[in-house]
Amino acid sequence: METPVRSDAELLRVNRGFYEALWAQARLVDPERFNTWPLLRELAAASPRRLEVAPGLRPRLPLDGTCFVDLSHAALRQLRARGAKATHGMIGALPCGDAQFDLVCAFDILEHVADDEGALNELARVAAPGATLLLSVPLHADAWTAFDEFVGHCRRYEPGAIETKLAAHGFALERSAIYGMQPKSSRLLDLGQWFLTHRRERAMWWYNHVFMPLGLRFQKPLQWRDGLPEVAGVDEVLLVCRRIA
Template sequence: MPNKHGSRYYNRRFYEGHWKRAGRIFKPTTWPLHYAIKPFLHGRVLEIGPGVFPKSDVADTTFLEVTKSGKEMLESSGRHAVQASVLDMPFLPESFDTALAFEVIEHVSDDVLALSEVFRVLKKGGRFIISVPINMRFWSVLDKEVGHTFRYSFADIKQKVENAGFEIEKIGFNQAQSVRGATFLRNLLPRIMPSSYWVYVLAWVMRFIPKSLIPKIALHNAQSVTRVPENAFSVKMVCTKLLR
């Protein structure tokens, strides 16, 4: 159902201001999973909801961004951006070889519809790379501020992705050193700094972090993942659109 901002995205207004204050577009190489997913990016790529953090560095990439400020910043950096919702994408069926959605699906009112839209616009055999927050033990004020409706269980998001028609190939987890420590910081941050300035500060700090210090995240064969680490706070999955 629509939220109070007249959108089927939660806290869209928050991100309109966020992207304006960031003042720049982050390079894909500043993202921990960049080198792990790079081998899976091919052909015509669709990246959904990048904001100022695009993950794809493939030349033939279309960036689907729900906010006006995000679209304008992407275009100012020379990228092709379209302002639209993942719930109703303005693309023909089987338009893309690869689709990316990182920390997007948990922001929409109908995740099943969003996944079906991704399936629709992907070519047969195309790849879908998705990342979502998991584990309600990590639920915090920060989740509410950034517009998360909830944190998935791994079993739930896995089932929804498979029900949408995808086969999961690779799985990787972000893990916290301490559940209590991470939750404490995520509850403290909104109280010591206005939420509208987080991305601005992060953008400034990231300029001084060497690439060698950015942690890498491993992706494992899906069949080898038999348990979810207790300290996992997000999951990344590389999937293939099954032939129907």
């Protein structure tokens, strides 16, 4: 399926509508429950200045001491209720100073914005020299499905292209791991999309109360590899980068 061309306004409308409704019915999941926690616990301990962009109610960094920026007011309310420093904003215009953070995380967000160059520029702007960036993106344009469009994606990335984009913004890719919880079955995705379209409230209840807990339970430990090796057939990757310029 061909990747559609989508405007900033359309992407904002789709993402705001989908995720505001999702987070309004969800509870915050503690960072310790994700398979990213062993790495992020270690990085956070060495990085007192931390930023996570668009965590929703699935933050990966410790709530205490991290600055969170999100578009969803429903997510911000719950983050603040747990004592987190959470600010309304978007990845293309972060409400943060230059070179302010030693650790920056942006999981599952770059594919949602039309101007990914501007988003990467903002991540580079707020990252201090030597800072660590964790970024996750979906791969392979030819793997595009109607579900990508439904959840507000703008694109999937070719492996070489994302590495080139990162380098152009002063980030050196150090290691990567296969990432994500999306089911491999296209039939399950089609069924999920149908329910989200026609029975949204029920579908989101099942996602938050059944499928998300099952996904957490059956997560596999991340297997880290230097650079970005062969990723044929891989749906999504998590990238660990270093700010070098």
